[in-house]
Amino acid sequence: MSDEATDDGRPDLGDVPAAPPAGETPLRTPMTEAGARVRTPDPLALVIFGGTGDLTRRKLMPALWALRADGLLPEGFAIVGNSREEIGEDDFRERMRGALAEFDEEPDADDWAGFSRRIRYVHGSTDDPGTFNRLKQVLEEVERDCGTQGNRMFYLALPPSVIAQTAQGLGRAGLVTGAKDPAWTRIIVEKPFGRDLESAQGLNASLLEVFRERQIFRIDHYLGKETLQNLLVFRFANTIWEPLWSRNYVDHVQITVAESVGVEGRAGYYDRSGALRDMIQSHLLQILTLVAMEPPASYDADSIRNEKVKVLQSIPLLQGDDIGRWAVRGRYGASGKGGEDDRGYLDEANVPEGSRTETYAAVRLTVDNWRWEGVPFYLRTGKKLAGKQSEVVIRFRPAPHPIRDLVHCDSPAPNALVLHIQPDEGMSLFFEAKEPGIRGPLRAVSMDFDYNRAFGVESPEAYQRLLLDAMLGDATLFARRDEVEAAWTLVTPILEAWEREGEPEEYPAESWGPRCADELLAQEGRSWHQPTG
Structure with a gap:
């Protein structure tokens, strides 16, 4: 990324991305006559860093439950939560069920039983390399047990101060696929994206050391x-x-x-x-x-x-x-x-x-x-x-x-x-x-x-x-x-x-x-x- 400035004092943001390689272009979503989606995503494991936090409870779990109800989650699907809290997998599942009861609706017992089997938990701080090693092991297990086919999406529901170190930890643990790998990896980053121009540029540079731009999804819920x-x-x-x-x-x-x-x-x-x-x-x-x-x-x-x-x-x-x-x-x-x-x-x-x-x-x-x-x-x-x-x-x-x-x-x-x-x-x-x-x-x-x-x-x-x-x-x-x-x-x-x-x-x-x-x-x-x- 160029550090040069333009004549009006703006930084040079570089060229906009060229057309993606054929293997990275998302398929156009087929539509019914009424305009509804008919394609579900590829199999994947969704890893939520900050899995016991407020955003996960209030927004992410109800959204995932609604997608499941609409038939828009793939058969091969798993959720892996992560946080510093030393709780067991059953405790984490119960918290997620409680979140649905509080912010959406009490889930049907049979529906929840089937869904909860796809929920796993890994405790540990993102500044600890051991956390990513344990996460890698769990992802290999859910790939075998849930059929996620190696596709991974990392949701960073974390404070801005630890975004870069989390991305770097994923890279060092070998959890990010390359352009030629058959499986894909994506990362979702919550706002704020920095505190000013300099910190935003630094954050983007850190992310781009590990992920390609097309793998980075910076989320603004207003959109x-x-x-x-x-x-x-x-x-x-x-x-x-x-x-x-x-x-x-x-x-x-x-x-x-x-x-x-x-x-x-x-x-x-x-x-x-x-x-x-x-x-x-x-x-x-x-x-x-x-x-x-x-x-x-x-x-x-x-x-x-x-x-x-x-x-x-x-x-x-x-x-x-x-x-x-x-x-x-x-x-x-x-x-x-x-x-x-x-x-x-x-x-x-x-x-x-x-x-x-x-x-x-x-x-x-x-x-x-x-x-x-x-x-x-x-x-x-x-x-x-x-x-x-x-x-x-x-x-x-x-x-x-x-x-x-x-x-x-x-x-x-x-x-x-x-x-x-x-x-x-x-x-x-x-x-x-x-x-x-x-x-x-x-x-x-x-x-x-x-x-x-x-x-x-x-x-x-x-x-x-x-x-x-x-x-x-x-x-x-x-x-x-x-x-x-x-x-x-x-x-x-x-x-x-x-x-x-x-x-x-x-x-x-x-x-x-x-x-x-x-x-x-x-x-x-x-x-x-x-x-x-």
Whole structure:
């Protein structure tokens, strides 16, 4: 990887990957007429590092159980958990059954009995070579007993500080297959992918010493959400939107990820991260790329990710005085309503005295290319806000000519398209209509699309889709090395400026954030679209 910098101060991220060798190209997934998957993955052993952790209990086991119920796990399948806890295999299985009962549903006894026989456990730290030797022995056993055919997927549900050493341990133990081996190996890495550009580059370099880029699946669970998956279909399968999707008709774009909860006992992690690192660098910039990208030449993983990287590389860096003008931060205080849980961030357990970590961040970015020149993209995220809501708002330009002679009102409000990401996935198109009556006033009305109501089924959990795609070798919804580093390139100058000086502006819990966030848009005569959740 080149360390040279480009003229605008960005690191040279190198060439995007060439087309994969024929032996590494995932097969296109056959589809039924209804669009359902009909191909199950190859036989494999799924190794979960951090097997007794919260992510495994809350998300991974329920997702795997759902895939089993849908018939999407192969006959040759095994789960191998790993953690430092010295527990027996039966204890680990019972914990996994308890996780399903708590976060999904109580499993049927017969179904669980058959499934649990495919679950194994290896205890030990990832800094101990003996752990990988024991793991290698267990993988050889499950290959014989469960028919996994030597295919392995390693899920690193681990703190960022031990990702590199775990990957290196797998390599030294001979657990990673080469390009010419008949069996395959893949690794899934959870965010955050580093703390800044330099650490992200270091992490990627460590991973690439052991794994090829096509074996690395950097997971961002937001990309597994139904609305974001459907965004490409919405844009590129419906010709009515493409003529409007540019600076000619779009005034600005807002991307909001609002959380109603605080740090929920995770202050030890969160205080080292903050809203900009935790959310904007990953989730919100990923959403921006899907909104702004050009139609890909084809819909394979690399073609789509190539277009996403082009968007990130088209965003000018915020530097100097522009950071103070276009990037703002806040920190929640008490709401003032009283109660045991009504406390500000600095009063949360395990938050160090004098912390300057932000719990709210908002930035204004632009995409300097032919399609989006001059269109601002406003990104915001925060904790302890007035509601839990994630959405994208495409605000169109106002109508060019007033119609005051027809109705008793000023000019009509601009149209807006709102993509609801969570909790209720769907879309709303807002436009103006005249109220009944002679020369009645205008009122904003909407046409709404709700996934669950339209299709009569609940959207699958994000991890269900992402685990299946990784098993199938489809990397479309996973971040590539150059994509991760391009995102950190944009965020790192802001982080460095905030670390040098200033304090987050306090905002009351259960509000929509600090005053400086409203002023960010007011500079250009705009205001935030407030979610209804």
